Amino acid sequence: MPAATNPMRVDHAVEVLISQTQIATRIRSLAAEIASQYPHAGDGMTIVSVLAGSIIFLGDLVRSLPMRLRIGLVTVSSYAGAATTPMPPKLTWSSLANVAGRDVLIVDDILDTGGTLRLVQAAVRDAGARSVRTTVLLRKPGKAPASVTADFVGFDIDDVFVVGYGLDYDGLYRNLPYIGVLPPREREGGAT
Ligand code: 5GP
Numbered sequence: 624m625p626a627a628t629n630p631m632r633v634d635h636a637v638e639v640l641i642s643q644t645q646i647a648t649r650i651r652s653l654a655a656e657i658a659s660q661y662p663h664a665g666d667g668m669t670i671v672s673v674l675a676g677s678i679i680f681l682g683d684l685v686r687s688l689p690m691r692l693r694i695g696l697v698t699v700s701s702y703a704g705a706a707t708t709p710m711p712p713k714l715t716w717s718s719l720a721n722v723a724g725r726d727v728l729i730v731d732d733i734l735d736t737g738g739t740l741r742l743v744q745a746a747v748r749d750a751g752a753r754s755v756r757t758t759v760l761l762r763k764p765g766k767a768p769a770s771v772t773a774d775f776v777g778f779d780i781d782d783v784f785v786v787g788y789g790l791d792y793d794g795l796y797r798n799l800p801y802i803g804v805l806p807p808r809e810r811e812g813g814a815t
């Protein structure tokens with residue numbers, strides 16, 4: 624049954640913005656671009672990936688990087704515990720990665736206002752990384768301040784709320800194999 628007519632399907636209301644094939648093709652070229660800029664020998668590179676939105680991108684990207692690398696995971700939270708008022712975002716290491724003296728590539732799903740990446744980039748620099756570069760699958764141009772940039776970008780998109788391929792709405796849709804747009808009528812709670 625077509626996706627648009629079966630409300631039992633998780634993606635019944637999602638419009639495809641970037642297809643599975645387009646993502647796969649772009650990730651291969653992005654990986655080639657990244658690989659050309661990092662050492663393949665010695666201790667290789669260290670990836671620091673931002674949970675949870677980057678998990679699918681991370682999985683596909685690293686399998687296209689033919690080099691020695693280690694993976695560390697971080698979480699960025701905007702709320703502390705059960706607090707209901709917004710707190711300054713906070714970074715916690717979910718799996719320890721030794722980034723001191725290392726060539727680090729930060730991996731995130733999307734560069735929007737830049738708050739998340741500003742925090743992660745500063746933390747990795749403060750931890751003594753030798754070099755810090757960033758890749759994002761998606762970027763909404765013109766939203767982040769000029770001081771927060773990504774070195775390798777999969778796709779520039781319009782300022783719309785996207786889901787799929789790791790990106791969620793209210794915890795759902797991360798498993799869609801494509802990037803889609805969720806119409807505003809489908810969004811009643813808050814994004815996570
Ligand atoms: P920023 O800190 O750059 O404003 O936003 C980064 C985070 O906000 C992303 O890592 C992602 O979790 C979330 N985000 C921003 N835009 C979108 C969007 O269009 N869809 C979804 N699902 N999450 C988004």
Ligand code: MG
Binds near residue numbers: 675
């Ligand atoms: Mg995120």
